[in-house]
Amino acid sequence: MTxxxxxIERYQDLLSVYLKAKTETTLYKGQQFSxxxxxxxxxxxxxxxxxxxxxDELFPDMSEEMRDSFDFLLESMIxxxxxxxxxxxxxxxxxxxxxxxxxxxxxQQTLLLSDVPDFGELDIGVVSVPAKKMNGDYYNFVKSxxxxxxxxxxxxxxxxxxxxxxxxxxxxxxxxxxxxxxxHLLLENLNRVVEQNVNSNMFITMFHGVYEPESHKFxxxxxxxxxxxxxxxxxxxxxxxxxxxxxxxxxxxxxxxPYEKKIEVGDMVVLLSxxxxxxxxxxxxxxxxxxxxxxxxxxxxxxxxxxxxxxxELDRLQGFxxxxxxxxxxxxxxx
Amino acid sequence: MNLQINQDQINETFELQLTGEVDAYxxxxxxxxxxxxxxxxxxxxxxDLSGIEYMDSTGLGIFVGALKSSKANNSSxxxxxxxxxxxxxxxxxxxxxxxxxxxxxxxxxx
Numbered sequence: 001m002t003x004x005x006x007x008i009e010r011y012q013d014l015l016s017v018y019l020k021a022k023t024e025t026t027l028y029k030g031q032q033f034s035x036x037x038x039x040x041x042x043x044x045x046x047x048x049x050x051x052x053x054x055x056d057e058l059f060p061d062m063s064e065e066m067r068d069s070f071d072f073l074l075e076s077m078i079x080x081x082x083x084x085x086x087x088x089x090x091x092x093x094x095x096x097x098x099x100x101x102x103x104x105x106x107x108q109q110t111l112l113l114s115d116v117p118d119f120g121e122l123d124i125g126v127v128s129v130p131a132k133k134m135n136g137d138y139y140n141f142v143k144s145x146x147x148x149x150x151x152x153x154x155x156x157x158x159x160x161x162x163x164x165x166x167x168x169x170x171x172x173x174x175x176x177x178x179x180x181x182x183x184h185l186l187l188e189n190l191n192r193v194v195e196q197n198v199n200s201n202m203f204i205t206m207f208h209g210v211y212e213p214e215s216h217k218f219x220x221x222x223x224x225x226x227x228x229x230x231x232x233x234x235x236x237x238x239x240x241x242x243x244x245x246x247x248x249x250x251x252x253x254x255x256x257x258p259y260e261k262k263i264e265v266g267d268m269v270v271l272l273s274x275x276x277x278x279x280x281x282x283x284x285x286x287x288x289x290x291x292x293x294x295x296x297x298x299x300x301x302x303x304x305x306x307x308x309x310x311x312x313e314l315d316r317l318q319g320f321x322x323x324x325x326x327x328x329x330x331x332x333x334x335x
Numbered sequence: 336m337n338l339q340i341n342q343d344q345i346n347e348t349f350e351l352q353l354t355g356e357v358d359a360y361x362x363x364x365x366x367x368x369x370x371x372x373x374x375x376x377x378x379x380x381x382x383d384l385s386g387i388e389y390m391d392s393t394g395l396g397i398f399v400g401a402l403k404s405s406k407a408n409n410s411s412x413x414x415x416x417x418x419x420x421x422x423x424x425x426x427x428x429x430x431x432x433x434x435x436x437x438x439x440x441x442x443x444x445x
Contacts, residue, residue, distance in 0.1 A: 154392070156392035156393060156395065156396045199400075200399070200400040200403045200404065201366070201396040201397055201399055201400030201401075202396055202399075203395075203396060203399050203428075205392075205428060223429070224427060224428035224429045224430070225427075226427060227427065244429060245429050246428070246429035246430070246432060246433060247399075247428045247429060247430070249399075250399055250402070250403070250430070250433060251433060274392065324391070
């Protein structure tokens with residue numbers, strides 16, 4: 001007996017039981033049977049034709065009008081059949097795409113994974129959470145010689161194009177010689193790479209900084225990135241970490257301004273992506289002051305605990321639905 | 336939230352009046368209207384943003400694309416009437432330095 005014959009038999013059983021007793025149980029079984037039909041990829045018009053076949057056997061002397069009406073119904077179902085098959089093939093395609101995205105996302109994770117380094121006098125905390133599968137925010141720590149370089153970037157647009165673009169940034173950064181690791185020069189170099197290689201309505205915002213432990217100085221430059229904060233422990237005050245500059249990828253000849261700041265014991269450098277400041281709650285946008293007061297609330301904890309707590313609170317305020325990728329980094333000078 | 340685009344034209348001057356939000360969902364619509372205008376030499380495109388309460392980075396990207404296109408095609412793109420919130424993201428990204436942004440008040444003659 002073929003699978004189709006088995007289905008016909010089962011349908012015949014269910015239908016005749018129902019026509020005799022008209023019980024809810026049989027109706028329910030009919031419902032469940034429809035799932036089986038879907039599994040076997042029986043299309044709507046196939047089911048109607050099955051119905052006709054069964055009715056022919058159950059009622060050999062069915063009236064001619066009734067018989068004809070079924071034929072008419074069968075023809076009227078053809079459109080649904082097409083829609084059903086289209087749905088099937090789209091679903092297959094979608095499953096295929098989804099599994100490809102899974103692979104890409106995990107490749108991205110592996111490629112871009114930046115370990116948070118252990119850096120003696122700096123206590124470092126990082127949280128970076130994508131809004132969708134692939135993260136459009138990028139951060140990177142590199143220890144070179146005695147100094148520590150830190151980069152935060154936000155690729156506009158989300159999802160796959162942003163992720164691909166980010167891989168490009170990573171490799172461009174990795175291939176720069178060490179003398180060009182000065183933040184403003186690094187941005188100038190990256191800008192040329194980005195300008196040549198990205199689609200005209202894409203751009204990247206980036207902050208880059210280098211901390212030198214001998215002088216306790218933080219050298220930095222920005223390319224249109226959301227300003228972070230700098231906490232001055234002596235004055236117990238948070239100030240904006242302003243680093244002006246045009247976003248990467250707009251104009252080939254852009255130059256960037258070098259900035260520097262002395263970091264004292266207890267001072268903190270806070271870097272973020274605009275996913276932090278563009279948090280939207282039922283009451284409107286989160287203001288920068290509110291971020292500061294959240295950081296202040298947890299300031300006595302380790303850097304990692306601060307960023308995690310701030311993220312959790314902001315996530316909760318947004319109803320646990322991130323609209324944008326979220327990255328928050330804190331560097332605190334311990335000694 | 337939606338984006339409404341009203342378009343006026345006098346000779347080669349096009350004025351786009353935007354209302355609503357420019358984000359990842361509405362940005363393609365803006366691109367579709369604005370980009371082709373920048374592709375004709377001599378066109379002047381004035382975009383009035385006074386009705387925009389929110390713009391995200393994807394929206395900003397459309398303006399970056401339009402700016403590049405207007406430079407490549409010798410048309411001109413001017414923005415005006417930004418709300419504080421929108422102005423802030425143009426400032427942070429440094430775009431105020433490279434774009435023609437009129438501080439003019441809404442409703443001025445072209």
